[in-house]
Amino acid sequence: MSIIYVLIPIAVIIVAIAIGVFFWAVKSNQFDDLERHGSSILFDDDIQSKKDD
Amino acid sequence: MSNHENCYHCGLPNDPQQEFFTTILGQPRQLCCPGCHAVATAIVENGLESYYQFRTEPAEKGDDALDITLAKLAIYDQPELQEEFVYDEGKHKQIQLTIEGITCAACGWLIEKQLIKQAGIKQVAVNVAERRAVVTWESATISLSKILLTIKRIGYHAMPFQPDQHEQSFINEHKRYLKKVGLAGIMTMQVMMLMTGLYFDLFGNIGHETRQYFYWIALVLTTPVVFYSGSVFYLGAFKALAAKTVNMDVPVTIAVLGTYLAGIKSVLLEEGEVYFESICMFVFLLLLSRFLEHRARQKAAQVSANLMQHIPVTANQLDEKGNLTTQLAKSLSVGDKVLVKAGETVPIDGIIERGESRIDESMLTGEFAPVAKVAGDGVYGGTINQNGVLEVRVTATLKNALVNQIIRLQTSALINKPKIAQTADRFSKIFVSIVLVLSALTFGFWSYLGSEQAFWIMIAVLIATCPCALGLATPSALTCAMANLNSHGILIKRADALEQLTKIDTIALDKTGTLTKGAFSIEKQVFAPEIHESTALGIAHALETASEHPIASAFLSNTDFTARNVKVEPGKGLMGHVDGEVFYIGSPQWFAEVTGHTLVVLPLSPNVILFNEHQWLAAFVVSDELKEGTDTVIDELRARYAMCLLSGDTQKQVDKVARALNIQNAMGEMTPESKMAYMQDAQRDGSRVLMMGDGINDAPVLAQADVSVAVGNATDVARSAADVIFLNAELQGVQRVIGIAELTARKIKQNMAWALGYNVSILPFAVSGILHPWMAMVGMSLSSIIVVANSARLLKKDLL
Numbered sequence: 081m082s083i084i085y086v087l088i089p090i091a092v093i094i095v096a097i098a099i100g101v102f103f104w105a106v107k108s109n110q111f112d113d114l115e116r117h118g119s120s121i122l123f124d125d126d127i128q129s130k131k132d133d
Numbered sequence: 134m135s136n137h138e139n140c141y142h143c144g145l146p147n148d149p150q151q152e153f154f155t156t157i158l159g160q161p162r163q164l165c166c167p168g169c170h171a172v173a174t175a176i177v178e179n180g181l182e183s184y185y186q187f188r189t190e191p192a193e194k195g196d197d198a199l200d201i202t203l204a205k206l207a208i209y210d211q212p213e214l215q216e217e218f219v220y221d222e223g224k225h226k227q228i229q230l231t232i233e234g235i236t237c238a239a240c241g242w243l244i245e246k247q248l249i250k251q252a253g254i255k256q257v258a259v260n261v262a263e264r265r266a267v268v269t270w271e272s273a274t275i276s277l278s279k280i281l282l283t284i285k286r287i288g289y290h291a292m293p294f295q296p297d298q299h300e301q302s303f304i305n306e307h308k309r310y311l312k313k314v315g316l317a318g319i320m321t322m323q324v325m326m327l328m329t330g331l332y333f334d335l336f337g338n339i340g341h342e343t344r345q346y347f348y349w350i351a352l353v354l355t356t357p358v359v360f361y362s363g364s365v366f367y368l369g370a371f372k373a374l375a376a377k378t379v380n381m382d383v384p385v386t387i388a389v390l391g392t393y394l395a396g397i398k399s400v401l402l403e404e405g406e407v408y409f410e411s412i413c414m415f416v417f418l419l420l421l422s423r424f425l426e427h428r429a430r431q432k433a434a435q436v437s438a439n440l441m442q443h444i445p446v447t448a449n450q451l452d453e454k455g456n457l458t459t460q461l462a463k464s465l466s467v468g469d470k471v472l473v474k475a476g477e478t479v480p481i482d483g484i485i486e487r488g489e490s491r492i493d494e495s496m497l498t499g500e501f502a503p504v505a506k507v508a509g510d511g512v513y514g515g516t517i518n519q520n521g522v523l524e525v526r527v528t529a530t531l532k533n534a535l536v537n538q539i540i541r542l543q544t545s546a547l548i549n550k551p552k553i554a555q556t557a558d559r560f561s562k563i564f565v566s567i568v569l570v571l572s573a574l575t576f577g578f579w580s581y582l583g584s585e586q587a588f589w590i591m592i593a594v595l596i597a598t599c600p601c602a603l604g605l606a607t608p609s610a611l612t613c614a615m616a617n618l619n620s621h622g623i624l625i626k627r628a629d630a631l632e633q634l635t636k637i638d639t640i641a642l643d644k645t646g647t648l649t650k651g652a653f654s655i656e657k658q659v660f661a662p663e664i665h666e667s668t669a670l671g672i673a674h675a676l677e678t679a680s681e682h683p684i685a686s687a688f689l690s691n692t693d694f695t696a697r698n699v700k701v702e703p704g705k706g707l708m709g710h711v712d713g714e715v716f717y718i719g720s721p722q723w724f725a726e727v728t729g730h731t732l733v734v735l736p737l738s739p740n741v742i743l744f745n746e747h748q749w750l751a752a753f754v755v756s757d758e759l760k761e762g763t764d765t766v767i768d769e770l771r772a773r774y775a776m777c778l779l780s781g782d783t784q785k786q787v788d789k790v791a792r793a794l795n796i797q798n799a800m801g802e803m804t805p806e807s808k809m810a811y812m813q814d815a816q817r818d819g820s821r822v823l824m825m826g827d828g829i830n831d832a833p834v835l836a837q838a839d840v841s842v843a844v845g846n847a848t849d850v851a852r853s854a855a856d857v858i859f860l861n862a863e864l865q866g867v868q869r870v871i872g873i874a875e876l877t878a879r880k881i882k883q884n885m886a887w888a889l890g891y892n893v894s895i896l897p898f899a900v901s902g903i904l905h906p907w908m909a910m911v912g913m914s915l916s917s918i919i920v921v922a923n924s925a926r927l928l929k930k931d932l933l
Contacts, residue, residue, distance in 0.1 A: 084346075
């Protein structure tokens, strides 16, 4: 079971990174518009417009 | 989707007389008007059809008057205007826009795609939730007016916008809350994971060393939650204590810090209890309720800020030599002279020096009848000059203009608005005091008995009685109710308006624009067999163009007829020569006077008749139409509320509408001040009044009313004064708002009863030491979850 002495600190570091990413996301307005981006995947026009060009 | 009765673009009924078709998604689709047709065609031509595929709500009705708006938008290109709201970044410029007409996510996509195609646009970010966009462009390649027009082409109205400072601080606080809640949430999961392992160690297989290790890790993870996330509560508690009072934050602070310090002590001494997971969960749940409450308030503030669009007013200043320069209206001073062309907005208050015109003062008075003005008459900023060219001498700076005076009146009314007794606050103070005393007594009692558990029993009391679920009861219900109403086009600006709505007993209504459509139109018409329909309408138009009576606007059309020698007979009508023949248009009584006949029996009772010296030619029923469905709405409301009508229109007109709707109490010829005074009187007599209105003249009374509703197309000022905003012009929303408000009140009561019931019934267990802190914690969490789930039932769209 001594493996937990390694794994848990690694988990803590990962959590710290996750929190860092979360704070960055809040700071760069990623949570501002929760309505829109859920459906943005539906619009696959980008591929089309490249073909037109 | 292939519905032939409703417009494919905006979902409104199609006009059976006119047909507009566009091929969308491979099928011909019928559209209701040239506006929608233009918008839909623009969307299809730009290859943005998939908007129609993925949208979840119909679009707003297209604007017929594209060309007129084009000229108006050009003023946004003036550098002195731009410096107020455009951020100059060297080669690029950036602007924040509010966009009206965004109904769903597909709109955001549509706008972005449409804009990014334009040369010179660097970046577009549309925020659907806020109905705003940030656009960055190269000023050398494209002008701002072009950008605004591009958005207009696909059916949205974009306006420059500047968030005020208040809103900015709200946003910053929102972000801080989000970070704190997020941190607490993530950490709670981690700590809970570690501690669950220890809880389930039923057979004692975990060695002392491992247990200690887990505690240390948990301590490390809990520390940021206590010091960062929990700081909100300590600050609140500190402020309350500094003001020599107590609030909910005080017991929370004691519980969190007490448990944390005791936990550290236990870890260091390697004996005793550790409840780090309880701290994390406790902070997380409490913070979540604060966050929800804050978000509900922020959303409301945002809605109202969007409405106060940044529309700078320009003026054509006329100097001594007769040169014209464009100036900002706010930079004009008393004595300056400005030129107001036909169709322009009068920029400022002043006196006409030269020229005469009809002026539409509806934005100030709420009445659409234009007022005739000649040299020497006063004009007011914000009103619209309809036909003549005017030279106006400025008599007051913009700050002192009438419109700003009305806004100030509204602000003062808002301050004096009757407050709902803050029973929740007073209640919580008593509650908190009892909790503090009780936990102190518990601690004293158990210490006296010599129990080692005295401290933990006290903590259990503090946690068990923590009004967390109670704190969630109201904000969660209000948030859900607001979201529900939002999806029906009803915006709630002030969350407690929903609570007050259930207490109102009187409904006051504005007439023009609220109950009626706000413009005269021909309701019914019949023509004599001797005359062609278009000829009759042409003659009527030719005569009426000379008239300043509001009824005349009903007859406006394109026609080749011109009338000469038009004479106005006051109270009767008009007469004039058209193609050498004398025609009359006016009241039925006048017809009898002139011709000596009585009118033949017609299938309608006309109030305007077109005739010549011998016979009638056409008969019209002209009226300011009631909005569709108004009568049924009023009928239903009358059953429950006292109704009254407050209007600036003449008493006669008001009485007519009141009779049609069967409203007993109708007051006409009211000024903004007298409307407000009437409201204050009613409130002094103990009435709680819901006011519905739309004009600037309604703004003070809207601000004064207990609850106020701005009905669709309301002026910005009225919207900013109102608590509730209807995005569409239909009155039916009132019933929905009241219905939802009542449901919400019921939900809040249920939530409170549950939360309090739980707190009170758990108390004996906590005091008697049966309850461990972690059990208190689990109980509290479950109680909160039940409350939130109960509130979430308000989200169901088809609730009413």
